Amino acid sequence: MTINPNITSVSNSEVRQELNWKRYFSFNTDHKVIGIQYLVTTFIFFLIGGVLSMIVRGELITPKSDLVDRTLYNGLFTLHGTVMIFLWIIPSQVGLANYLIPLMIGAKDMAFPKLNAIAFWIIPFGGIFLLSSFLLPSGTAQAGWWSYPPVSIQNPSGYPINGETIWLLSIILLGISSIMGGVNFVTTIVRMRAPGMTAFRMPIFVWTVLSAQLLQLFCLPVLTGAAIMLFFDLSFGTNFFKPALGGDPVLYQHLFWFYSHPAVYVMVLPAFGVFSEIIPAFTRNPLFGYRSVAVASLGITVVSIFVWVHHMFASGTPSWMRILFMFSTMLVGVPTGIKVFAWTATIWKSKLHLDTPMLFALGGVIMFVIGGITGIMLGAVAFDLHVNNTYFVVGHFHYIVYNTITMAIFAAIYFWFPKMTGRMCHEGWGKIHFWLTFIGANLTFFPMLPLGLQGMVRRVSSYDPQYAGYNILASLGAFLLGMATLPFIANIVASWLNGARAANNPWHATGLEWTTASPPPLENFAKIPTVTLAPYSYGQPQYSTVDTSDEEALRRHGN
Amino acid sequence: MESSLDKSRSHQVYLETGGKREQDKSNVLFGFTVFLLSESMVFVSFFLTYTILRLTTINWLPPGVSGPELSTPIIINTVVLLSSSVVIYLAERALKRHNLWLFRVLWLTTSAMGAYFLAGTLREWRSLDFGLLTGLVGATFYLLTGFHGLHVSAGIFLQMLMLVRSFVPGNYNRGHYGVTAISLFWHFVDVIWVILFSLLYLWRA
Numbered sequence: 094m095t096i097n098p099n100i101t102s103v104s105n106s107e108v109r110q111e112l113n114w115k116r117y118f119s120f121n122t123d124h125k126v127i128g129i130q131y132l133v134t135t136f137i138f139f140l141i142g143g144v145l146s147m148i149v150r151g152e153l154i155t156p157k158s159d160l161v162d163r164t165l166y167n168g169l170f171t172l173h174g175t176v177m178i179f180l181w182i183i184p185s186q187v188g189l190a191n192y193l194i195p196l197m198i199g200a201k202d203m204a205f206p207k208l209n210a211i212a213f214w215i216i217p218f219g220g221i222f223l224l225s226s227f228l229l230p231s232g233t234a235q236a237g238w239w240s241y242p243p244v245s246i247q248n249p250s251g252y253p254i255n256g257e258t259i260w261l262l263s264i265i266l267l268g269i270s271s272i273m274g275g276v277n278f279v280t281t282i283v284r285m286r287a288p289g290m291t292a293f294r295m296p297i298f299v300w301t302v303l304s305a306q307l308l309q310l311f312c313l314p315v316l317t318g319a320a321i322m323l324f325f326d327l328s329f330g331t332n333f334f335k336p337a338l339g340g341d342p343v344l345y346q347h348l349f350w351f352y353s354h355p356a357v358y359v360m361v362l363p364a365f366g367v368f369s370e371i372i373p374a375f376t377r378n379p380l381f382g383y384r385s386v387a388v389a390s391l392g393i394t395v396v397s398i399f400v401w402v403h404h405m406f407a408s409g410t411p412s413w414m415r416i417l418f419m420f421s422t423m424l425v426g427v428p429t430g431i432k433v434f435a436w437t438a439t440i441w442k443s444k445l446h447l448d449t450p451m452l453f454a455l456g457g458v459i460m461f462v463i464g465g466i467t468g469i470m471l472g473a474v475a476f477d478l479h480v481n482n483t484y485f486v487v488g489h490f491h492y493i494v495y496n497t498i499t500m501a502i503f504a505a506i507y508f509w510f511p512k513m514t515g516r517m518c519h520e521g522w523g524k525i526h527f528w529l530t531f532i533g534a535n536l537t538f539f540p541m542l543p544l545g546l547q548g549m550v551r552r553v554s555s556y557d558p559q560y561a562g563y564n565i566l567a568s569l570g571a572f573l574l575g576m577a578t579l580p581f582i583a584n585i586v587a588s589w590l591n592g593a594r595a596a597n598n599p600w601h602a603t604g605l606e607w608t609t610a611s612p613p614p615l616e617n618f619a620k621i622p623t624v625t626l627a628p629y630s631y632g633q634p635q636y637s638t639v640d641t642s643d644e645e646a647l648r649r650h651g652n
Numbered sequence: 653m654e655s656s657l658d659k660s661r662s663h664q665v666y667l668e669t670g671g672k673r674e675q676d677k678s679n680v681l682f683g684f685t686v687f688l689l690s691e692s693m694v695f696v697s698f699f700l701t702y703t704i705l706r707l708t709t710i711n712w713l714p715p716g717v718s719g720p721e722l723s724t725p726i727i728i729n730t731v732v733l734l735s736s737s738v739v740i741y742l743a744e745r746a747l748k749r750h751n752l753w754l755f756r757v758l759w760l761t762t763s764a765m766g767a768y769f770l771a772g773t774l775r776e777w778r779s780l781d782f783g784l785l786t787g788l789v790g791a792t793f794y795l796l797t798g799f800h801g802l803h804v805s806a807g808i809f810l811q812m813l814m815l816v817r818s819f820v821p822g823n824y825n826r827g828h829y830g831v832t833a834i835s836l837f838w839h840f841v842d843v844i845w846v847i848l849f850s851l852l853y854l855w856r857a
Contacts, residue, residue: 204679204683205679205680205683272687272690275686275690276683276686276687276690277683279683279686280679280682280683280686283682284679284682285679310686310689310690310693311690311693312693313690313693314690314691314692314693314694314696314697315693315694315696315697317694317697318693318694318695318696318697318698318701319697321795321799322698322701322795325784325791325795329784329785330785331784331785331790331791331795332787332788332791333701333705333788333791333792338787338788339705339709339710339711339787339788340705340788341704341705341708341709344701344704344705348697348700348701351697
């Protein structure tokens with residue numbers, strides 16, 4: 094390595110970055126390149142998952158099963174869930190964290206750059222492998238994203254290599270990538286922080302990524318174990334989960350949810366981190382209760398390990414277990430509530446700057462309240478048994494995964510786009526994107542809540558005509574939501590190619606990532622920074638990261 | 653004593669000189685430990701599956717099947733694997749004292765003991781009166797011993813890699829984190845075997 098970071102000037106790095114667009118298609122070990130590779134790749138999977146969901150909604154616009162074959166319908170919702178969770182929500186936030194964590198803690202790169210690149214390249218191959226099952230004579234996996242036995246191991250097509258085989262192998266493969274990422278993030282955050290970056294000077298995003306990755310490391314191997322045993326049942330004829338031969342299908346549910354409930358927090362914690370970064374920056378207030386918000390992230394990690402049985406209240410679980418897990422489920426609302434109160438208190442009596450990132454963050458927080466409250470409702474055993482396996486559950490978790498997390502990812506992209514590319518996004522198109530998304534998301538997912546209360550079960554392609562009204566609304570909302578991504582794509586592509594040049598710190602935010610060039614040079618900082626202040630020191634005249642050269646933006650945001 | 657600015661400068665120097673590599677390598681040890689803790693959760697899921705199925709299944713042993721029996725070859729096998737942990741510790745100590753040839757001999761002995769264990773496992777598999785598809789007892793037995801055997805094989809492979817690298821001149825100038833990590837892995841595989849041995853052979857119902 095001959096590059097001396099002290100002589101890397103901004104203009105040099107810009108020239109180099111713009112010339113080398115090809116590096117995004119190569120095995121590159123720079124965490125910033127990998128971060129963008131993750132974001133773009135997972136966004137393509139998001140579009141694919143979105144198309145699958147629109148076909149599902151197209152089927153559901155009429156009560157009769159008339160658009161697609163029922164078997165294909167099962168495959169569509171199975172792959173929609175799998176693609177969105179394992180190829181969009183989780184890895185896109187891994188991409189965000191990849192880009193931001195070394196910058197936020199003042200490191201030159203991740204702890205293991207090569208491992209990082211390998212972990213990334215597993216994602217596109219794993220994703221294509223999973224989607225290739227559409228071409229198999231047996232069709233795709235059809236047992237839903239949770240793949241419960243005995244349905245998942247019935248293999249009606251009789252082929253030794255079938256959709257379910259591919260599904261299980263993809264899950265194991267993507268899991269390996271996630272574990273590589275987890276090891277890398279935890280090592281980086283624990284051991285690579287710049288001098289002076291103590292635990293309670295880390296931005297909340299770093300705390301949330303650490304909490305999320307600890308969950309991945311602790312819980313994901315259990316899903317891998319379950320997937321291996323399910324694979325044995327399916328392909329080799331063992332009977333771990335076959336009730337007819339003494340196996341226990343409920344045991345699979347325990348193992349599956351032991352990962353897949355914490356997985357929800359793996360998905361939502363970085364989104365909380367994004368909100369905690371953006372809301373202080375656009376209210377010009379320090380984050381209210383920084384320490385409580387930081388510790389609450391770890392609190393969520395610990396409590397969320399002990400809530401999984403609330404997915405199984407209807408699976409014949411003994412009542413002591415139901416009561417215990419109802420209690421722990423309610424308990425996880427406490428650290429989560431702390432965060433919502435902290436954001437509210439940060440916004441309280443402040444002067445809001447409603448730029449696109451802030452709109453998405455506010456929209457996400459508002460819709461998270463709906464998602465969170467319906468979650469607490471579902472945690473109550475009596476209520477859960479009533480709406481179990483209905484559209485109420487579907488509405489609830491889409492309020493989390495789309496209306497909260499996907500909104501947070503959009504917020505993050507708009508917020509850090511100037512840092513990543515050195516260009517500003519177009520504000521007008523950003524706001525159009527926000528309003529279309531906000532309206533579309535509520536139109537799609539809110540009707541599912543009353544539908545569920547009325548008793549419409551999920552995963553069916555035909556239903557009683559009495560449910561038609563709400564279903565039409567939800568389907569129209571889904572198509573609107575699909576259209577809403579078009580201004581986003583246009584905006585990102587046009588701004589990346591031709592947007593206004595971004596200053597180093599266009600939002601006048603605090604945080605180490607804003608002290609370096611936009612885009613940051615290789616190895617990030619001309620000199621490893623020394624941290625002397627707590628994060629979010631907005632409204633304090635001496636705060637360290639003001640770029641005073643940019644007078645206009647300073648006036649615009651006031652202080 | 654030092655001001656924070658001085659500290660940062662010394663840190664800078666530390667990073668720009670050989671210190672960076674040093675730090676990278678000790679990160680390897682940290683990261684590897686994190687990985688092992690995570691990997692142990694796969695075993696936890698298998699152990700729990702075994703325990704729960706065994707406690708709740710009515711016909712744990714199908715008619716005519718006696719299940720895995722504790723026999724002399726298995727005890728010898730266990731003793732060999734567990735004592736290889738001591739040998740690998742001695743190998744590591746020899747390397748710390750720069751006794752390279754003693755290290756190589758002890759390191760190779762560890763691998764040989766691991767290979768003996770694997771061969772013993774295969775011999776046991778062939779002598780058993782049940783297969784993978786013989787009820788839950790067969791499925792869990794072959795899954796647990798097979799997955800553990802896979803880890804033993806991985807350990808031997810990594811040991812061979814380290815043995816080859818020990819002949820590269822200057823390989824240990826910057827510490828021997830790779831050797832430490834693999835030794836850690838070997839102890840991990842041994843601890844897993846102790847739990848597995850207790851579950852499969854000592855638990856009599």
